[in-house]
Amino acid sequence: MKPRYQNRIELLQGTLDLLILQTLRWGPQHGYGISLAIRSNSGDVLQVDTGSLYPALHRLERQKWIAAEWKVSENKQRVRVYRLTAKGKRQLDSERSRWAQLSDAIAGVLNPTKTESEP
Amino acid sequence: MTFRWWRRQKRDEELEEELQSHLEMAASDVMERGEKAELARSAALREFGNVGLIKEVTRDKWGWRWVDDLAQDVRYGLRMMRRSSSFCAVAVLILALGIGLNTAVFSVVHAVLLRPLPYRDAGKLAMLWVTDTRSVGWAVSDGSTSYRDFLEWKREAGSFGDLAAFYKRGWSVVTLTAGDEPAKVQGAFVAANFFSLLGTEPELGRTFTEEDVQRREHLLILSNAMWQAKFGGAADVLGREIQMNGTTWRVVGVMPEQCRFPFLDVKLWAPLTTNPFEEPDPNDPLNLNRPQSVARFQVIARLKSGIAVRDAQAEMNTVAARLAREYPDTDKTLGVRVWPLDEYVTGEMRKPLWLLSLSVLVVLLIACTNLATLFLSRSVARRRELAVRAAIGASRWRVIRQLITESALIGLMGGAAGVMLTKSAMAFLLALVPVNVPRLNEVRIDPTVLAFSFLLALVCGVSFGLAPVRRFVACDSQELLKTGQQGAGGNRLRAEGVLVGAQFALSLVLLASAGLLIRSFVDVLEVNPGFKPEHILTMQLQFADPDAVPPARISDYYQSALMRVRQIPGVQAAGTVGNIFFWRRTGIMRCGK
Numbered sequence: 001m002k003p004r005y006q007n008r009i010e011l012l013q014g015t016l017d018l019l020i021l022q023t024l025r026w027g028p029q030h031g032y033g034i035s036l037a038i039r040s041n042s043g044d045v046l047q048v049d050t051g052s053l054y055p056a057l058h059r060l061e062r063q064k065w066i067a068a069e070w071k072v073s074e075n076k077q078r079v080r081v082y083r084l085t086a087k088g089k090r091q092l093d094s095e096r097s098r099w100a101q102l103s104d105a106i107a108g109v110l111n112p113t114k115t116e117s118e119p
Numbered sequence: 120m121t122f123r124w125w126r127r128q129k130r131d132e133e134l135e136e137e138l139q140s141h142l143e144m145a146a147s148d149v150m151e152r153g154e155k156a157e158l159a160r161s162a163a164l165r166e167f168g169n170v171g172l173i174k175e176v177t178r179d180k181w182g183w184r185w186v187d188d189l190a191q192d193v194r195y196g197l198r199m200m201r202r203s204s205s206f207c208a209v210a211v212l213i214l215a216l217g218i219g220l221n222t223a224v225f226s227v228v229h230a231v232l233l234r235p236l237p238y239r240d241a242g243k244l245a246m247l248w249v250t251d252t253r254s255v256g257w258a259v260s261d262g263s264t265s266y267r268d269f270l271e272w273k274r275e276a277g278s279f280g281d282l283a284a285f286y287k288r289g290w291s292v293v294t295l296t297a298g299d300e301p302a303k304v305q306g307a308f309v310a311a312n313f314f315s316l317l318g319t320e321p322e323l324g325r326t327f328t329e330e331d332v333q334r335r336e337h338l339l340i341l342s343n344a345m346w347q348a349k350f351g352g353a354a355d356v357l358g359r360e361i362q363m364n365g366t367t368w369r370v371v372g373v374m375p376e377q378c379r380f381p382f383l384d385v386k387l388w389a390p391l392t393t394n395p396f397e398e399p400d401p402n403d404p405l406n407l408n409r410p411q412s413v414a415r416f417q418v419i420a421r422l423k424s425g426i427a428v429r430d431a432q433a434e435m436n437t438v439a440a441r442l443a444r445e446y447p448d449t450d451k452t453l454g455v456r457v458w459p460l461d462e463y464v465t466g467e468m469r470k471p472l473w474l475l476s477l478s479v480l481v482v483l484l485i486a487c488t489n490l491a492t493l494f495l496s497r498s499v500a501r502r503r504e505l506a507v508r509a510a511i512g513a514s515r516w517r518v519i520r521q522l523i524t525e526s527a528l529i530g531l532m533g534g535a536a537g538v539m540l541t542k543s544a545m546a547f548l549l550a551l552v553p554v555n556v557p558r559l560n561e562v563r564i565d566p567t568v569l570a571f572s573f574l575l576a577l578v579c580g581v582s583f584g585l586a587p588v589r590r591f592v593a594c595d596s597q598e599l600l601k602t603g604q605q606g607a608g609g610n611r612l613r614a615e616g617v618l619v620g621a622q623f624a625l626s627l628v629l630l631a632s633a634g635l636l637i638r639s640f641v642d643v644l645e646v647n648p649g650f651k652p653e654h655i656l657t658m659q660l661q662f663a664d665p666d667a668v669p670p671a672r673i674s675d676y677y678q679s680a681l682m683r684v685r686q687i688p689g690v691q692a693a694g695t696v697g698n699i700f701f702w703r704r705t706g707i708m709r710c711g712k
Contacts, residue, residue, distance in 0.1 A: 031137065032144045050141065054134075070133075077144075080137045 021092040028083035196525035214533025217486035219540035220479045222572045230562040237377040239318020244460035247418040252452040263287045263414040278431035279420040283316045285309040296362040304386045308394045324357045324372030332390045337368040340388040343376040364395040432457045488622045491586035498587030523584045530580015
């Protein structure tokens with residue numbers, strides 16, 4: 001069943017997935033930790049609200065790009081920890097290259113290289 | 120964790136727990152930043168957003184939402200039905216009648232026309248029916264042949280794996296004596312390979328062997344009906360004796376209930392060579408040398424696999440042509456028709472049954488249009504509720520689905536009620552059907568019929584639920600809520616008008632057809648038979664053993680019986696006749712003095 005995108009963040013579509021997958025590349029993490037990591041790594045610019053985070057996490061889990069299990073944290077709390085799967089890693093790489101292509105393309109439009117015909 | 124539907128409950132709990140733990144961690148972080156406990160929690164909650172909404176959106180991601188929605192719709196529909204129970208009762212009743220009627224007719228159509236005959240590989244069976252070019256008008260040939268011709272067919276025809284002959288109906292009526300009263304019963308005299316050709320196994324005992332036929336053993340195989348009637352279904356019936364046509368016969372087998380070949384009302388089978396109507400000639404048991412003009416056998420054959428009826432027919436045509444040349448005095452005008460068995464048994468019934476099916480479908484259509492009008496007017500009363508639903512955010516599709524679910528529920532309930540109605544009235548309905556409809560004994564409500572009714576009920580339910588939907592789609596909910604009135608009522612009136620018009624049209628079609636059929640029936644009744652049938656009584660006389668009584672005594676008996684009958688007060692005149700007019704296929708025979 002094809003998942004329908006219902007992200008409510010203002011980021012470009014699909015970038016939330018990218019951010020989550022990238023965050024999990026550094027190691028397994030629970031939902032709260034992921035949102036903290038994204039916020040701090042982006043210098044407090046990207047604040048993922050939980051209304052988008054958890055649906056995204058479950059969607060990614062459904063597509064088998066991340067896997068989850070229950071663990072006990074240091075505070076003796078039960079937390080659900082997500083980790084990247086091999087399939088997810090491949091997806092991450094392809095998304096990264098797509099993102100790189102996209103940003104190059106946009107940069108090309110915003111800063112057109114001067115041609116020889118410049119007076 | 121897999122996304123199986125039945126683990127939903129657990130997943131729900133886990134999600135709750137996950138969100139809770141997130142909340143806790145966020146709260147403790149806020150507290151670390153120095154705020155007080157309750158403020159921390161409320162701050163975290165604010166950051167967290169609307170928990171309920173998050174849960175709902177996340178749950179959406181799991182898929183399977185439509186099952187939840189459907190369950191919700193059904194529950195709501197049931198509540199609505201309980202609220203307007205009289206309306207629902209009426210709707211269910213109307214639908215029950217319509218669907219019950221269709222179930223009844225379909226069960227007959229299914230048993231008679233659609234299901235294959237209860238013999239092995241019944242598609243390969245065919246009657247070899249003799250046609251006579253001399254048959255004109257209503258003097259129809261009864262398809263019978265002589266034994267000599269049968270042997271020729273057996274030798275020549277390569278399209279058939281096996282052929283079996285049996286005496287035709289008129290030559291197979293026997294007289295049973297049980298106690299004092301003799302009774303005439305339809306029997307059948309069949310060849311040894313008859314049952315193996317058909318592929319039916321006896322329920323008890325065995326079938327005839329070649330030796331039985333050669334030695335002209337007086338053995339009988341009973342039909343299930345006869346076994347029940349005469350022996351009460353006793354298990355020790357094998358070996359019991361029956362008096363038939365003045366001699367003793369022994370029972371060697373019982374056939375299952377669905378074996379009704381070669382005649383619908385056949386009660387017992389006996390070996391081919393034991394027919395009491397044949398004059399006994401030990402040298403020529405089948406009277407091969409008898410004048411061949413009296414054709415008294417009918418033949419059933421099994422096509423070889425891979426051979427089509429068309430090819431078999433072509434082959435039989437050549438065989439018939441050769442026989443016509445070789446025996447011109449008897450076979451000149453004869454041809455052979457390869458008649459597939461299912462057409463032979465049910466052929467006459469096809470058109471009437473399909474006509475009947477169509478008529479009851481039209482009746483159902485009328486019932487549905489009726490219900491559509493009912494639902495339409497009911498939706499007017501519910502417009503407020505629907506407007507509110509639309510206003511608080513239900514998508515249009517959701518509301519439509521709700522309406523259709525409700526009407527589908529009514530449809531299904533009507534269907535169930537209809538099937539139960541038919542089931543309880545089955546015996547009564549079958550009694551109404553004319554007796555000569557073949558395979559009536561096989562009519563029952565089996566899974567196919569149930570599936571058919573279920574489907575029909577569902578389709579009906581959805582279809583008349585759609586009537587108010589169209590109107591709803593066009594309405595303006597804002598205006599509805601404010602003024603409590605529908606903006607433009609024209610649409611609704613037109614829809615209702617169309618529906619009522621459709622009902623009228625369909626009813627007229629049915630009435631006209633019924634009228635025409637009744638007219639034809641009345642015409643048949645008024646055909647002048649050439650004599651006055653009023654005030655005439657008929658009766659049948661039978662002797663326990665006609666062969667044992669010398670002809671002179673028979674005529675004496677008839678004379679004295681006639682005299683006695685004439686003396687009964689009220690009798691104007693009395694006479695005897697060989698065969699009553701219009702009884703089955705009558706011929707006129709001239710009796711020698």
